[in-house]
Amino acid sequence: MNKSSDIVLEVKDLGVSFEDQEAIGKIDLSVARGEFIAILGPSGCGKSTLLNVLSGLLPPTRGTVSVEGRRMYGPESEAPHVGYVFQEHRLLPWRSVKKNLELVLAASSVSRQLWDDKINDILEILHISRYKDSWPLRLSGGERQRVSIARALLVEPSYVMMDEPFSTLDELTARTLRQELIDIWQRTGATIVFVTHSIREATFLADRIIFLTRGPANVDDSYSVPIGRPRDYEDPRIGQVEAEIVKRVLGVWELEKT
């Protein structure tokens, strides 16, 4: 596996409030280099707020976030290099695929001489080389999301955040992309923080699953998926783990009452 013991992302005693409304109660979390973690929580628990904090968009009300050992949101701190795959592709429709990728490269620390090779490589890995000069609106939903993944990986990020990136795709495309995501992750050694509602998706993809409570979010538990790789989406063991997790979260998410 790609993992090593060094910590890429460390969150301590994180809390976020909007005026008198608490969005995140208390989150402690650490992610090792090359690890694939999934964050699982009920709707409205504060997952998006957490991702905004981890991506450098929203300073927390309390606690610290450190990336590669450096504090985010400090007086002298720089925003971290992160990749982000949103639910929707969020590509610039007026720029070709290549130019969308070049735009983020221009703001990264990747040397200009390497751009073409890096773009060609990542498009090749994601099977979208032929769309290099296409406009995003010309592509299907799955292809656009592939470009979005390419954009996130291309900037040599400390970690990549994915916010339910396959939730708007049809099931077959989503399955293909999940498998491809695992292949890319293993090939690149990227560190991935993946937010999802789907327990099966989290079980299939992640090394470790972080359970959040109902909002304001607290970390309820961290669970290491006890299934080796490669995994098969239809593997009965994934079904068993899924059932076990469902049982576990029903109480925590207070779904038994509803």
Add this chain to the structure above:
Amino acid sequence: MTRTSELLWSISAILLLIAVWWFGFSHTKFIADPLEVARALPQFLGDPETWFHMGVTFQRVLVGLGGGILLGMASAFAIHRSPMAHQFLSVYVSFALRTPSAIAAIMALAIFKRDEIGYMAVVGFITFPFITVGLLDGLRSADHKLDDVAKIYRVGTLRHIRDFLVPFLAPYTFSALRNAHALAWKIVVVAEIFGAAKNGFGAEFNYAFDYFLLVELHLWLLVFMALVLFAEYGVLRTVERRVFQWRAQKG
């Protein structure tokens, strides 16, 4: 609608216009013979005086509209960014939107006394609120999801403006520009006539009208319309198609 049928409808409209012109000529005394106008057209087009006057008017439109665009953009951004600017500048935008062009022309004549800048100022003054209102619509519907992308990937302020904001505002800009452009040509003629200009299309048109030179009157009108149509379809729409080519391929 196919391209051929579009063309056929356009040709039909022009033929109908010529028929109406012919009918008008046959039944009134103030419309020139279309054939006589057609015969005089080559000589009119070959006369450098024609192009001098059209050039003067074109320059007034270009500079006036350019000023209107700059002023409109500046006020739209200021109104969008600052509540104070909103309160302050909205008064001027409302005032300019509701001022009749003829009144603006007369005011310009009183202020600038037939100076070139007066005609340009009228065009700028009348067109700028249209640019402001159009751009404000765009700024108010800005896609903040793309702003998040810009922040996360740290693209920087200049690139954010150039690659995110400007292309996003392009449809609003072009729409406002088309309206302002069409308006600018109409206003400049009003300004030239009411401002008693010595040259330019309005001055020549007014002269032909005063001396009842019917053929010349029609010739000026035809050339003027051709120039406006060329600016609209030959330049503006061509640039617009090029800018929005990413939409044409929508799958």
